[in-house]
Each structure stands twice: as structure tokens, then as C-alpha cells.
Amino acid sequence: MVWTDAKHPLRVAVNYAVVVAARHSPSLRLKNWLLRRIGVDVGDGVAWGLESTPDVFWPELVTVGDDAIIGYDATLLCHEFLQEEYRTGEVRIGDRAMLGAGTVVLPGVEIGDDAQVAANSLVADDVPPGETWAGVPAEPVNNNKRNEEASDPS
Template identity: 35%
Template sequence: MIDQRFYTQLSPIALVDLAKQSGAQIVRGDPQILVHFVSSLRDLTAGNIAFARNKKHLTDHIPTGGVIIADRATLDVISQWPVAALQAQSSQSVFAGIANSLISSRKSKSRSDLVSKSAVLDSGVEINPGAVIGDDVHIGSGSRIGANAVIECGVEIGRNCDIGSGAHIAFTQIGNDVRLMPGVVIGGQGLGVAKGQEGLIDMPHFGVVQIADGVTIGANTTIDRGVFDTTSIGARSKIDNLVQIAHNVEIGEDCIFAAHVGISGSVRIANRVLMGGRVGVTDHRTIGNDVVITAGSAVLHDIPDGQTWSGYPAKPNRRYLREVATLSKLSQQTKKKPGN
């Protein structure tokens, strides 16, 4: 279900009209059924529509109703399911077009004043020059909004927060005692791309960002909202400058990320994880509690609790150090050979 603080549900559309609009073909289901919402495949129910990219996604999640957009290769898997189906050459690109017909992102009404009349500012809130506060924003007592910051409609900011100059916050719920340094961008659309008939198109995002109490986020860091779900930062986590956190990432409590860390989409990070500068984590990885990842490492695999990993690609630290020592010895031996 979409968060109505940030998104507006448009009128439902009959399946037959969606097929005409998108160029897809109805292969199962009543053409007159109404489609109300978009959904992930995992959460698909009657009245919603989702897409499936491959058979793996279909076998992982068996819905109880709704509409699935699929290509020819996946239709045989869903033939016994209680769902309607649209066949399309590119399920992702068709889904993107349909999604924008069913849901729109809320935008504040155009106005000359910088602080919306519908915004709620509790006692002791400080708004500095040039800051823009959108419709239905709620800012808790004692919080400070820096000069030229933009707080988009529906955003909630807790008590005693400090939002730096030039920050941009949208589709986000922020807890208490949070510090956002200048230039952070929270709640932007992540990198989701589908290949359509006319080339690459952006996948719409309908999720949110949640930042728990006591979090600090450094200057010019970016945190993308989820595609359907939530991008979340756990309590008291500390994130350095120039960090990128992609859509659907979940970060636990008391984590520390140094500058230039990059976390790809749908990564799950547990509690008390430390990442050195320039660590990169590929998508859909799971990192356990109390993990340390040293600077410059590239994480391509899941990491169990309590381990230290290093290297490119990253591996358990002792193994990495042994391999480095072995390569150093081989290099020295090669130098000692005649003619070298």
C-alpha cells in the first residue's frame, strides 16, 4: 500500500484499457477487472498489478490474486495461479507506464510564501532564510532547518533535529535528534532502468525513507527511497560525507560508514557494521552483525556475523592477508631470477 502522505492514488483502470494503453496482450483474466494499485510481486493481491522479470522471481513468490505483467518465457509458471496476466516483450517498461497512470507523487501547491500554511511547526523550530517547507510537513520542537534547505510535502521531522543548509528531503520520516549535514539529498529516486522499445526508461519509485533516532548523515550524502518498500537507517548510525545508499537498503543500529561508501539496491545490513572509505557493496547482499569491512573493499557475497573482510573482491581478512603475502613472496622470487 502506498503512503498517502507522499503519493496520490488516481482512478482505477480496467485491465482491457491498460492493455490498449501499453500495447500488452491479455492472456488470462477478466478484461473488465479494475486495477487500483501497483505492487511488488511479493505483496501482490487482488486489485493490484506487478511485473515479473524472470522465472526465479515467480517461483519465489506465489501471489493470491491481482495482475502480473510477464514475458512469454514466464507465462507457463503462472498458468496455474489465481492471477490475471498481461504478456509484454518488456514487463518492466510496460509496468513503468502503467504505474504512472495509477499513482502520482504529491507536490506542494504553487505559492509565493516559503513556508506552507498547512505545515505544522512545533515550539522552538528555527527556519533559516531561503528554506522551503512544503504542504503538510511536520517538524518537531527544537529542530533547526538550515538556509535554502527544501523539505517536500508530507515529510515528518522529529524533535531536536538539525537539517543542514541546502539539504533536500522528500518522501521521508525522520526521528528525533537526527543531524543532516549541508547538501544531503534524502528520498530521491534511485537507479531503476527498464529497456523499452524506444530505449531506456526510468522505473518509478513509490517507497519511502525512514531515519531512526540519533542518526548523523554527512555532507552531500544521498539516500534513495524504496521502489515499493522502505529504505531505512537504524538508530544512532553514523554516515560520513559523500556516501551513496540505494533504494530498498536496510541498515541496522550503530553502524559507521566512512566517506565514499556505496551501497547498491536491496542490501540488508545488520547492527554495528563498520565500513572503511570507498567500500562498495553489490546489490541484494546480506551483511551480518558486528562485521568490519576494510577500506577499498568490494563486497560481492554475503558476510556472516562477526567477520572482518578485505580486498577486491572482498574475502575473510586472514585469507586476504595470506594471499597478499604469497603474492609478495612470488614477486620477490621472480625478481631474484637471472635476467629479471
């Protein structure tokens, strides 16, 4: 399959132009307004860092909950072109979730409410509500171990 079989080139060009404008806009209100025009479901109070990018092929598959923070240069992908396969999937970011700078979220992933993803992580699996994940690929951070190490006087 070639990409033009998946989405009309003119639609992708319009989406791309809107996303580029949103990526460089310092105004969160304008950013959210622009992204809603191409089908991104943007909740109230969402903060997009500069250079953050929702999928340009399938922006209508992106949902970002109220008061979520999408860090600088984060990417939300709803499609993958693989060797033998073309795959799409919704990306859902929960209320008050936070994605660190440079995070990449792959198709079909849900980041739960109040979850946090560390900078430069690659998220290939769902992140449950309230959890903190980090790494490539992203995995849960053992908060109990970190708390024990911080309280150990040795």
C-alpha cells in the same frame, strides 16, 4: 531494458536530489532523516560518512542496522544493469557493522552484525556476523594468521 522501464524518471530524480543533499550534509541527524524520507530503513545511531551513497533507484531495498557506520564515499547498490540482464536485490547492513571508506556493496548482499569491511573493498558475497573482510572482491581476513605474525619474535 532501458532504465526508465525499471523506475519512473521523476522518482529517480527526487531520490537523487535527496541523496545528494544527504551526501553533503555534515549532520548525521539530517542525513538519516533525509534518507528515511526516500525509503531507506535507517536504524538508530547510524553514522554515514560524507559522500556515502545508498542506491538512488531502489532506496527502499537498503536496510542499515542500529549503530552501523557507513564510511566516507561508500556505495550501497541495489541494482545492476548488465549486458543481458537487469538485477535487483536488498542490501542489509547489520547492527554495529562498519564499512570502510570507498567500500562498494553489490545487490543482494548482507553484512552481518558487528562485521567489518576494509576500505575500498568490493563486497559481492554476504559477510557473516563478526567477521572482517577486505579486498576486491572482498574475502575474509585471516585474523589468526595476523595474530600469529604479531606474536612471532623473529
